Amino acid sequence: MADTTLDQSMAEATPLRFSTRAAITHAVLILGALIVLLPFYTMLSLSLKAPHEIMQQTGGFLGSQELFRDDFCIKLGNAVQDCMVNPIIYNYATAFEKAPLLRYLLNGLIVTVSIFVIQVIVALPCAYALAKLRFWGREAVFALVLFCLLIPVHAIALPLYIMLAKVGLTNTYAALIIPWTISVFGIFLMRQFFMTVPDDLIDAARMDGMSEYAIIWQVMLPTAIPALMAFGIFSVVAHWNDYFWPRIVITGNRDLFTPPLGLREFKGDADGDNFGPMMATACIIVTPLIVCFLLAQRRFIEGITLSGMK
Amino acid sequence: MPQSRVYLWFIGPALLLMCVILLIPILIAGGLSLTDYSLGNTGASFVGLENYERIFTRSTYEKMFGATFRYVFVVVPLTVGLGLGAALLIDSLGRFGDLYKTIYFLPVMAALIAMAIVWEFAFHPTIGIVNATLERGCGTVLERWDWYAQGCERTFPLWLNDRDYAIWTVSFIGVWQGFGFNMVLYLAGLTSIPPSLYDAAEMDGAKSGWDRFRLVTWPLLGPTTVFVVTISFIRSFQVFDMVEAFYPQGGGPSKSVYVMMFAIYEKGIQQNLMGIGAAITVVFLAFVMILTLIQRWLVERRTHYV
Numbered sequence: 001m002a003d004t005t006l007d008q009s010m011a012e013a014t015p016l017r018f019s020t021r022a023a024i025t026h027a028v029l030i031l032g033a034l035i036v037l038l039p040f041y042t043m044l045s046l047s048l049k050a051p052h053e054i055m056q057q058t059g060g061f062l063g064s065q066e067l068f069r070d071d072f073c074i075k076l077g078n079a080v081q082d083c084m085v086n087p088i089i090y091n092y093a094t095a096f097e098k099a100p101l102l103r104y105l106l107n108g109l110i111v112t113v114s115i116f117v118i119q120v121i122v123a124l125p126c127a128y129a130l131a132k133l134r135f136w137g138r139e140a141v142f143a144l145v146l147f148c149l150l151i152p153v154h155a156i157a158l159p160l161y162i163m164l165a166k167v168g169l170t171n172t173y174a175a176l177i178i179p180w181t182i183s184v185f186g187i188f189l190m191r192q193f194f195m196t197v198p199d200d201l202i203d204a205a206r207m208d209g210m211s212e213y214a215i216i217w218q219v220m221l222p223t224a225i226p227a228l229m230a231f232g233i234f235s236v237v238a239h240w241n242d243y244f245w246p247r248i249v250i251t252g253n254r255d256l257f258t259p260p261l262g263l264r265e266f267k268g269d270a271d272g273d274n275f276g277p278m279m280a281t282a283c284i285i286v287t288p289l290i291v292c293f294l295l296a297q298r299r300f301i302e303g304i305t306l307s308g309m310k
Numbered sequence: 311m312p313q314s315r316v317y318l319w320f321i322g323p324a325l326l327l328m329c330v331i332l333l334i335p336i337l338i339a340g341g342l343s344l345t346d347y348s349l350g351n352t353g354a355s356f357v358g359l360e361n362y363e364r365i366f367t368r369s370t371y372e373k374m375f376g377a378t379f380r381y382v383f384v385v386v387p388l389t390v391g392l393g394l395g396a397a398l399l400i401d402s403l404g405r406f407g408d409l410y411k412t413i414y415f416l417p418v419m420a421a422l423i424a425m426a427i428v429w430e431f432a433f434h435p436t437i438g439i440v441n442a443t444l445e446r447g448c449g450t451v452l453e454r455w456d457w458y459a460q461g462c463e464r465t466f467p468l469w470l471n472d473r474d475y476a477i478w479t480v481s482f483i484g485v486w487q488g489f490g491f492n493m494v495l496y497l498a499g500l501t502s503i504p505p506s507l508y509d510a511a512e513m514d515g516a517k518s519g520w521d522r523f524r525l526v527t528w529p530l531l532g533p534t535t536v537f538v539v540t541i542s543f544i545r546s547f548q549v550f551d552m553v554e555a556f557y558p559q560g561g562g563p564s565k566s567v568y569v570m571m572f573a574i575y576e577k578g579i580q581q582n583l584m585g586i587g588a589a590i591t592v593v594f595l596a597f598v599m600i601l602t603l604i605q606r607w608l609v610e611r612r613t614h615y616v
Contacts, residue, residue: 025399026406032396033413036486039428040416042439046431055437126324129317141321148332150599154548154571158578158587159335159342165349182327212316241421243551244571248579260423264555267427275431282424293419297412301494 046279050087094277104262111176112239119183127190148184175249193227259285343589348582361589373565384481385546393492401500414490426552433469441466473563499534540605
């Protein structure tokens with residue numbers, strides 16, 4: 001009864017609300033969306049345009065897409081007609097040629113995946129023990145986890161760097177990965193999740209003769225997939241985009257550059273008219289995560305919800 | 311019990327890594343902050359609290375605190391406020407809400423270093439889109455605004471290269487990047503408010519939307535707000551990427567954007583002055599930890615109420 005009257009009043013109110021309040025709401029949100037999208041638009045547009053169009057701010061979003069003369073190519077002694085290039089091809093080809101961008105992307109992939117896998121291998125058993133096993137000192141360990149949640153790893157970069165330098169590990173993959181192998185946030189998140197798993201499930205598994213290891217990887221892991229996905233998205237986004245830590249431990253060895261370092265290097269030696277290839281590089285670096293996000297949006301937002309609800 | 315010792319294998323690796331990667335570095339930072347250590351030197355001499363004294367007296371570090379606090383106290387209120395505002399507006403829409411949510415979340419996903427480089431171009435004094443757009447407004451009513459008229463007459467600001475504008479411009483980019491994250495957290499908080507509470511409030515005489523917000527939404531979003539504010543503080547204290555991309559040397563015009571993470575990087579890594587870098591690290595950690603402890607205290611106090 002109450003529901004039907006509510007529905008009726010909603011039905012009556014909707015057209016009116018749409019005309020006034022909703023219109024204002026949309027106007028505000030669209031304005032915000034334009035500001036949010038502006039740099040994405042700029043980035044994409046510049047990666048498609050020829051240098052002179054960028055400098056003179058002509059050509060709109062796409063540029064005229066006319067062939068233009070690549071001066072560098074002429075400097076190399078080629079004939080003018082061989083040096084006419086299409087802006088899009090020029091920008092993206094230069095992005096890949098000027099620096100080993102593919103290598104950087106591969107490095108990014110290796111580092112982010114390794115970090116996530118190790119984080120799970122370390123955090124999951126610990127979270128299980130904290131949630132489901134009884135042992136002396138459990139409260140103390142959990143208190144330690146809560147304390148470590150206070151420490152931003154970036155803040156202690158200096159002593160970490162010194163430690164890695166002392167054991168000769170700077171400029172290695174290990175240096176990029178080691179500081180992130182322990183995720184207290186992951187332990188905390190998984191522990192909270194495991195607390196909600198009924199004990200009966202674990203008892204039944206024990207009754208079947210499963211070892212504690214088997215319980216973690218065959219019983220707890222499958223139940224924890226949603227939480228793990230959420231954590232994984234967090235971890236991968238943070239480390240793919242991380243610039244501070246790679247900047248510190250990778251000095252000069254380009255073979256180990258992660259995508260953000262590669263882009264930064266590009267900026268470092270970009271002279272005035274090299275914006276096109278630089279923006280192409282930026283597009284290439286930003287695209288993988290954006291595409292993943294657009295494909296798995298709901299999961300992503302669920303993930304963040306999970307972590308916000310402590 | 312078969313599980314008697316197995317827990318050691320489960321918590322052992324995590325415990326070891328926590329000690330080596332998180333706890334020991336803090337001790338090292340604390341120890342080094344009392345010395346004049348440099349990497350490569352065999353020894354270091356004990357200098358007592360000299361490094362801390364420098365941090366709290368020299369004008370360079372005064373600028374460091376100034377820049378950091380300016381950034382933090384612009385970015386935190388604005389990302390929280392805009393996050394909440396966007397969440398409320400999106401929540402009030404039936405359709406298209408998800409589209410806005412997706413758009414506003416994009417900056418959170420994009421590598422900040424890449425977007426910083428794009429913003430630097432957008433704020434470029436001569437070929438950037440910001441000043442180009444502003445120039446188009448010349449000759450209209452906007453010129454009645456003194457600042458705008460001045461811009462039209464001479465030039466619009468150099469933004470990132472003007473010491474009066476640089477820190478605010480960087481803060482703007484920080485807000486642009488961060489508010490979508492808070493919006494998502496607030497949207498989650500909003501969905502957990504039972505609709506029946508709004509009906510109850512309405513029966514009790516809360517007629518206007520503002521009343522419903524004041525009496526139901528805002529109090530029930532309390533825990534979310536505490537979390538959002540803390541995480542915004544911690545994230546904005548750690549600003550680095552943009553500063554290093556815009557100003558690889560020296561921290562901006564007249565050091566006006568010399569934020570703490572950049573100071574740690576400059577002193578420790580670029581100049582190999584580990585002692586002073588470690589001292590900044592310790593001060594930084596103290597800030598972050600105090601903030602988080604305040605958050606926990608607030609959360610616990612609240613849970614006693616509810």
